[in-house]
Amino acid sequence: MFPSVNEILDTARVVSLPMTSRFRGIDQREALLFRGPQGWSEFSPFVEYDDAEASTWLMAAIDYAWNETPPLKRDxxxxxxxxxxxxxxxxxxxxxxxxxxxxxxxxxxxxxxxxxxxxxxxxxxxxxxxxxxxxxxxxxxxxxxxxxxxxxxxxxxxxxxxxxxxxxxxxxxxxxxxxxxxxxxxxxxxxxxxxxxxxxxxxxxxxxxxxxxxxxxxxxxxxxxxxxxxxxxxxxxxxxxxxxxxxxxxxxxxxxxxxxxxxxxxxxxxxxxxxxxxxxxxxxxxxxxVRRVDAEEALLTRWAANAERTQWWLSRLERCHELGKNYSPQ
CATH class of the missing domain: 3.20.20.120 (Enolase-like C-terminal domain)
Known part of the structure; x- marks a missing residue:
């Protein structure tokens, strides 16, 4: 299934998490999370990636939130x-x-x-x-x-x-x-x-x-x-x-x-x-x-990105969704 952008935006939350050590030149990790029929998923391409590359990450996040995972061989x-x-x-x-x-x-x-x-x-x-x-x-x-x-x-x-x-x-x-x-x-x-x-x-x-x-x-x-x-x-x-x-x-x-x-x-x-x-x-x-992880409301609120960064991620989501309309998870 491929949801509309509004279905994703309905549950979308943007967080900015502090890191224990500087890594890849950053000390805060930003991510956009949303929930689908299978549970919570994550869209978090690094900020320097262009929309074409980032859209692949969004397709993975949608796939994980909307489709069942393949059979598992270990737990x-x-x-x-x-x-x-x-x-x-x-x-x-x-x-x-x-x-x-x-x-x-x-x-x-x-x-x-x-x-x-x-x-x-x-x-x-x-x-x-x-x-x-x-x-x-x-x-x-x-x-x-x-x-x-x-x-x-x-x-x-x-x-x-x-x-x-x-x-x-x-x-x-x-x-x-x-x-x-x-x-x-x-x-x-x-x-x-x-x-x-x-x-x-x-x-x-x-x-x-x-x-x-x-x-x-x-x-x-x-x-x-x-x-x-x-x-x-x-x-x-x-x-x-x-x-x-x-x-x-x-x-x-x-x-x-x-x-x-x-x-x-x-x-x-x-x-x-x-x-x-x-x-x-x-x-x-x-x-x-090996388990799905549920994002918790209190922590999503505690680590919410500021309004400017949240809007940046939501706009990025919309652009990448448009690029991925012909995506197939296979």
């Missing part, structure tokens, strides 16, 4: 901790927020930091997690091939599980993968899947060993499952820094895939200092539950 999802580009001295406090997680994804290549900062951060994650912990790094496409090669060499001593989106383009990922193949460190693609006109190009080019899939940027759970199946590579289901409502959509995606070889990046509610539910979807014993 809990193993998840990783996420460490923002903080100074090494703050790493332990960040990891303490992710109960029982055996894997940590560490942000690197921040624009105002150096490789030395990355090394110090990753070294501290290894110290805190011990030799049995798993560490993956995420550069968000910020390195050139040469920079990425140097960084992987410098960080290899910390026993990396994989390096996520070290370079921006499929061609660069392919070149880097060839250069570091002898090291046995896999390359994962994220932006080259979720922001690409052709999300399967990276798989066809042999430019990655695994791919990162996210429900909202993919246009919904069914579309994400199709990409995963056609890519034929191991997948990691991850979040887009959503509220617990949006994370629940990601959890349903992870619960519907046939095989999960890696811990998923769905514990990012622990990066929020507030949420829209008193039962947030946070890691317990290294896992999160």
């Amino acid at each position: 809990h999802i193993p998840v990783n901790a996420t460490v923002p580009a903080v100074a090494a001295e703050f790493v332990e406090a960040v990891l303490e927020r992710f109960d029982g997680c055996r894997t940590a994804k560490v942000k690197v290549a921040e624009f105002d930091q150096s490789l030395a900062d990355d090394i110090a951060r990753v070294a501290e994650v290894r110290r805190v997690m011990g030799p049995a912990g798993r560490i993956r790094i995420d550069a968000n496409g910020a390195w050139t091939v040469d920079e990425a090669e140097r960084a992987v060499h410098a960080l290899a001593e910390f026993d990396l599980e994989y390096v996520e989106q070290p370079c921006a383009t499929v061609e660069e990922l392919s070149e880097l993968r060839g250069r570091i193949a002898y090291m046995g460190i896999p390359v994962a693609a994220d932006e080259s899947v979720r922001k690409a006109a052709d999300p399967l190009a990276v798989a066809r080019a042999g430019a990655a060993d695994l791919i990162v899939i996210k429900a909202q940027p993919s246009g919904g759970i069914s579309r994400a499952l199709s990409v995963a199946a056609e890519a034929g590579l191991p997948i990691v289901v991850s979040s887009a820094l959503e509220t617990s409502v949006g994370l629940a959509m990601g959890a349903h995606l992870a619960a519907a895939v046939d095989t999960l070889e890696f811990d998923c990046g769905l514990a990012t509610a622990s990066l929020l200092a507030a949420d829209v539910t008193s039962s947030p979807l946070r890691a317990r014993g290294g896992r999160i539950e």
Whole structure:
């Protein structure tokens, strides 16, 4: 089903949630939430995304609110901790927020930091997690091939599980993968899947060993499952820094895939200092539950965005709805 824009606006609420640490250059996470026949859903593309890209996120939110989810194969999802580009001295406090997680994804290549900062951060994650912990790094496409090669060499001593989106383009990922193949460190693609006109190009080019899939940027759970199946590579289901409502959509995606070889990046509610539910979807014993999350009126009111930001999101919703009228969730 595809609801009218007025059906969505009837329950739409916009929130602005404080974060525990600055992440992706922001310290407040804004999101628009609304309720459909299946329950609450979330529309939260980052503010810098244009309407064409953001409309895909809205289609995912509508799909989750109006349509049944695919059959689930598990009721809990193993998840990783996420460490923002903080100074090494703050790493332990960040990891303490992710109960029982055996894997940590560490942000690197921040624009105002150096490789030395990355090394110090990753070294501290290894110290805190011990030799049995798993560490993956995420550069968000910020390195050139040469920079990425140097960084992987410098960080290899910390026993990396994989390096996520070290370079921006499929061609660069392919070149880097060839250069570091002898090291046995896999390359994962994220932006080259979720922001690409052709999300399967990276798989066809042999430019990655695994791919990162996210429900909202993919246009919904069914579309994400199709990409995963056609890519034929191991997948990691991850979040887009959503509220617990949006994370629940990601959890349903992870619960519907046939095989999960890696811990998923769905514990990012622990990066929020507030949420829209008193039962947030946070890691317990290294896992999160697969369940729908209801936004609570008191918290929607407590964290409501101001009038200007609310109108900005409502206008964005209307524009993106118009762009998505011919959408199919399949």
